[in-house]
Amino acid sequence: MPNNDIVPLVNSISEQIYLSLKRKILTGELAPGTRLLVLEIAGQFQVSQAPVREALERLKQEGLITGVRNKGSVVSNITSKEIRDLFILREIIEGYAVRTTMPTLTEADYAELEAMIQRMEEAVEQNDTLRILELDMDFHGFFYKHCDNQAILELWNHMRTKVMRFMAISNRHHTTEMLADWHRLLIDALRIRCFRSEKHYLM
Structure with a gap:
């Protein structure tokens, strides 16, 4: 997941991560079933794990990702x-x-x-x-x-x-x-x- 987005100015790193991931999910760049690894995302944005977890929680509340045992967060499937x-x-x-x-x-x-x-x-x-x-x-x-x-x-x-x-x-x-x-x-x-x-x- 290369981080080459042009992200609008926002109030926090967590918001930037949230908007970037949301855009990729909504446009299909991140397909259903794709794993979202906290460490990997943190590395892409060069931040700690905390803002990544905050962003993932927001996406989870919106139903865009789900928590799966032994997999962590994955992009939600759609029928x-x-x-x-x-x-x-x-x-x-x-x-x-x-x-x-x-x-x-x-x-x-x-x-x-x-x-x-x-x-x-x-x-x-x-x-x-x-x-x-x-x-x-x-x-x-x-x-x-x-x-x-x-x-x-x-x-x-x-x-x-x-x-x-x-x-x-x-x-x-x-x-x-x-x-x-x-x-x-x-x-x-x-x-x-x-x-x-x-x-x-x-x-």
Whole structure:
């Protein structure tokens, strides 16, 4: 696992390690079943084991890695059923979030959503897959934050990272150039209060 990432400025070494490993897992550079050895990672970053363990614990809490006896930490496996179940759940709760938020949207809200799409287009030009996925999650997360349902928001926050990973693995972002167009179609549907069209563009 060569450490040639350009890591953004962050507050701690542990955060840098966490972001680097998370990026590699989400983009598939670290495949399911890959062992993450504390000593090896510490050597790559030239740090003690403590910040590495902190980073691995965060990844474990997000479900990206698991602890396996006699192996330590490994990248979590994913089954097709897990992917299917998660997207069914997302369709249910996101449909509610969008329908609930739709009547309350203001021009300022639409401007915020449009700004997200523009940033997504920039990420597409840079071929930054992880950034595209993050912005896609931000766009859909807007509706969870504004649907006035704390339980649904907490559920989304818990599943967001898994959704990103499953989208990457299942190629749900396979036509990234079209993502901005899809999101603009959703905005158009919301503007005319088109309930049936809105559901088609949830993913």
